[in-house]
Amino acid sequence: MKRLVAPLALALAAAPLIIPASPAPAQQAQGGLAQVNAYIRGVTTMTADFVQTDRAGQTLSGKLTIRQPGKVRFQYQKGVPLLIVGDGKALTMIDYEVRQVQRWPIGSSPLGALLDPKKDLSRFGKLIQTGDPKVISVQARDPKRPEFGTITMIFQKDPAGPAGLQLYGWVALDSQNNRTTVRLSNQRYGVPVADSAFRWTDPRPKGRAAGG
Template sequence: MRSLPLFGVYLALLAPAAVAQDTALPPLEEQTVIEDQSLKALRQVQDYMDGVETLEAEFRQHAPNGNIATGRLYLERPGYVRFDYTDETPFLIVADGKTLNFVDYEIGQVTKWPLKKTPLRALLGGSVDLASLQAHIEMGRPGFEDLILLSARDPENPEQGEITLNFMPDDSMPTGLRLLGWQVLDAKGEITQLTLTDQKVNTALDDALWTFEDPRGLTKRRRTRR
């Protein structure tokens, strides 16, 4: 795991000609039920975005090359996040409200992206951002019928990739939903997956979490991450 995976794009094209003439369309009632379920799920996700102001959790990250990293996630909406790696990974990822910083303490390098041009915008914004990111809902997977998947990408920056947030109903959470994690699909068609456990929501977080020790120019590299 040498650098932050590049964010890419996934374009799904659907043309009317792709439906054969002899293919029967689902009954109108069935289509309506599916649409109603999707709208309800979208409202639930919007409630989550509006109701969860902070989130703290353990994370497990699976990179496309098979590498696994672990750490602790701190999130404050809108615009703040910290991926604090707790294993031997010498990286730190911090968003300070405007900029996403990827800090490599091993080689003394900091790479920056405008936060609004990364897929994490869908996670760190509010419900109002979902429409601008062309968010769409999928319902369920075999064995996980209650799963809600929200996919989003920035139409103005499609090369930055697509993020899919995974939610499950959970009455123990303030908004009735639990964020299980997400996947990011990059321009190469490779997926980086992250899962969350041990979550705490709407607790006070220290403002120092959104800062970092800049390793550039240091004669001795250190792994201090705050």
């Protein structure tokens, strides 16, 4: 199997999304950021199918599971020996093919903007014009820690979703300019999610099963 790039867990990424680069007017931006904040705080659990494409064009699919605050699981398609799990504090990437485990604080990943309901996007995010009144795009970046990268989240207005929004996907860019994109489908909210969804089997020698 073709090896997967190590920055995957930091940059996390599907078919390209079009992200315009111009900021939105102040009044529009304030309302949009408030609505996205309300969405993030309104999500208790979420499951979705995802399609991910890395900068080399390699595409993978799988299932995304989120439970706030901070818990996430990227379960990849059958035959891909890779798992990414967030336990509320750290993101862990487990590569079962080479028996490697890598961990990053969730706050050090672009995904921190999506997985921390306590964060206020108005302090580190900006609304990006999309040209479509039904689409909201928010770019989040910590100006004091540029090494954490940037995430641009794409939402579609949907009365059935939390705060009237549906998370469509995101584009993440790490400090090495590794761009990855995720596109979501079949989103479901408020579904039961067990603690076991965020456990994993440690493939390293000596039975160091830190994740369960």
